[in-house]
Amino acid sequence: MSEEQKRILEKQLWGVANALRGKMNADEYKNYILGFIFYKYLSEKLERYVNEKIISGEDFTFAQIKEKTKQGQEDIGHIKIACIGHLGYFLKPTELFSYIVKKGKGEIKDQPKFILEDIKKILDAIEKTSANTDSEDDFKGLFDDVDLTSTKLGSRESEKNEVVVEVLTLLSGIDFKLEDAKSDLLGDAYEYLIGEFAAGAGKKGGEFYTPAQVSRLLAQIVSLDKKRLKSAYDATCGSGSLLLRLGEFTDVVNYYGQELNPTTYNLARMNMILHGVHFDHLRRNVKIGGLVIT
Template sequence: MGAAHKQQLEAQLWKIADTLRGKMDADEFRDYILGFIFYKYLSEKMDLYANQILAEDGIQYASLDENSEEGKEYLEAVKEEALAQLGYFLKPQELFAAMVARGKQTEGGFILEDLGKVLRAIEQSTMGTESEDDFGGLFEDLDLTSSKLGRTEAQKNDLIVQVLVHLAEIDFQLEDTEIDVLGDAYEYLIGQFASGAGKKAGEFYTPQQVSTILARLVTSGKSQLKSVYDPTCGSGSLLLRVAREMKKNGARVDHFYGQEMNRTTYNLARMNMTLHDVHFRDFDIKQEDTLEHPEHRGMEFEAVVANPPFSANWSANAVHLSDDRFSAYGKLAPKTKADYAFVQHMISQLAENGTMAVVLPHGVLFRGAAEGHIRQYLIEDCNYLDAVIGLPANIFYGTSIPTCILVFKKCRKADDSVLFIDASQHFEKGKNQNQLREEDIERIISTYEQRTTVDKYAYHASLEEIRENDYNLNIPRYVDTFEEEEPVDLEAVSQQLQAVDQKMATLDSDIADFCKELGIKTPF
C-alpha cells in the first residue's frame, strides 16, 4: 500500500475508532470496524463483477430494477455466476454504497434493521453451495442490537451510519492486489490501542516485519509452492505473507491451510483470504484447538509457519503419548508451556522437502526437563533443526519479551551445521515497539541463505558443539557479541594526572597571592 493511501486509511480508521471509543473496549470496536470493512469489500467486489457481466447490455448493476421482470432475470443470471465465481451474492439494494446513501437521508435514514438483514443475507446466499463453510457466521461479531452502540434504536442507527460514512471515504483500489486493507487496518488499530487489542491469553499479533522474515525463510529457494500451513493462523496474515513472497518470485501458492481456536479471529482469517482474492476452493481454515483437535491430520505441507501463543497452557494429557505427533519423543511438553507441543505438531505436518519457521519465546532454547528431552530428540535423533535466529526485544504488541525463530527441515544431511544468528541488537527503537528495518530483515535472510559466519552476528555450530553444550541453544553460547574494552594506556593516564597536579599547584599559588593582597588568611 502506498504511503498516501495508507495515510488516508489510517485517518479514516482514526475517525471511526474515535466515534466508537468510550462506548466499548478496543477489541470490540476493532471487530466492528473490520467487519464493516469486509462488508464494503464484498459489496464493491460484487458490483465490479456484476458490471463486467452486464457490460454487453450496457447496464450498471446498481441501477437494476429488482422488481421488474427483466430486472429479476438479470439478477438470477448474475447470482448464478457470482455464487460460482465469488462464492456469495448481494442484490443492488444490499450494496454498501446503497446502504450508506439511505443512511445519509435526513428522513427515513433508519438502516439498522435492514443492515442486519443484509449481513445475514450474504451468509444465507451461500447455503447449499461449495462456499457455505467459508462464509457461515462471518458477521456474527457485528451485534447491531448491542446497548453499547446506544440506548435507543435511533442512537444505535446514528452511530452505525457515522461509521459507514467514514468507511465510505476509503478507496479499496480492488484492482491492486498488493494492497492489504484488512492487514494494514488490523495492525494500525492494534498499534493505536495496543492495551486492549491484540493480546488474548498469550496470543500476540505478528508484526509485518516478523511475518516477512518467516515467509522469506520458508520460501527461500522455492520456485513453486503447493501448500502453506499455519496451525495458529490468527487473522491469516502470515499465510498471505507467504503468498506475497512467492509472487515476488513469479510464482504462487496453490492452497492455504490454517487452524484457529478463537472464533472472532477465525472469522477474520476467512475474511482476509477473501479480501486477498484467494478463491474459496483454495483455502481451508478451521476453527478448533489445534493441539487437542487437529483438523488437518494426515496432511503434509511444503511450508509451515506459525506464531503460536507463547508458553500457553494445554492439557498435556497422557493420552497424547499414543498420538503420532508426540509418541516418538517419549515425553510431552509441560502443561504450562505448550511451545514444544506446537513444534511437535508442526513437525508432524511438514513435508520431506518442506521448511518450517516458528516464532517462540527464548525459554525454548534452554529450559530443561521434558523440554530439554524434546529439544535433544529433534537435534540428535532427527537432525531437523536448521537455524536459530534471535530477534530484538519489544517488537510484539502487548509483550516486551525477547523472541527467537526456529527453522526446521527434514531433508538435512548428517553433517549439516546449525546456523545461529543474533539479530537482537539490530533494530530501530520506536516509541511503543521496536522496529526491524528493511536492512535488518535483508541481513537476516541473506545470512541464512548464504549460511555465512559473521563476527558477532552469525555462527555455524556443529552437532558435536551443541552436544557438548548439553543441547542448550542459548544464542550467546555460540555467537560471541562481547565487545572488548580498549586497553588502558597507563602512561597517558599518568601524564594527565601530572598535568592536573600542576594546574592545582598553580591555582593554589594564585589563591594564596590573592588572599595576601586582601589581607585575609589563606583558606588552606
C-alpha cells in the same frame, strides 16, 4: 503504496475507529469496523464484477436495476447464478453498501433512515446465498461478531442507528482501489487495523500479534529457494497474517490454519479473502474448545 498514501489511509481508518472509541474496548469495536470493511469490499467487488463482466454492453448499471419489476427480477435471477458461481455469494442492488449508506443518510426517496435491520438481513443473506456451494465454509458464521443489538452502540435503537450510519459513511469515503489489480490497499488497511487492535487488546486475553517485520522475515526463511509450496500451515494462525505473508514470496496452493478463538478465526477468513485467496484454495482446520474441525 507510498508512505504518504499509507499515512493518509491510516488517518482515515483511525477516524472511523474514533466513531466507536469510548463506547467499547478496541477488541470489541474491531468486530464492527473490520466486519463493515469486509461488507464494503464484498459489495464493491460484486458490483464491479456485474457491471464489467455481465452487463457491460447494457445501458444500465447493476445498481440501477429495478428489483420489483418483472424484467428486473429476471435480470437479477441470471446475475445471481453467475455471481454465486464466480464469487461465491450474491447481493441485490438494494443490499449494496452504497445503497445502504445513502438510505442511512436519508438520500433514498420515501425510505426511512433506519438501516440496522437492513444490515442484519444483508449480512445474513451473504451467508445464505453461499449455502450448499463451494464457498459455504468461507462465509458461514463470518459476521456472527457484528452484534447490532448491543447496548454499547447506544441505549436506544435510534442511537445505535446513528453510530452505524456514521461508521458506514466514513468508510464510504475511503477508496480501496479495487480496480487496481496490483494494489493491495484494502489488504494493507485490514492488516493495519488488526495490528492496532491486537496491540491494545490482544495481550489482555493472552493473544499476541506477530509484527509485520517478523512475519516477513519468517516467510522469507520458510520460502527460501522454493518457487511453489503445495500447502502452508500455521498452528496458531490468528488473523492469518503470517500465512499471507508467505504468499508474497512463493506460490502457495493451499492454506491451512488452526485458531482457538472463533472471532479471530473469522478475521482470518476475511483477511484471506481480502488478499485474493479464493475459497477453492482455503482449507479449514479450526480448534474450538479442544475439538479440531477440518
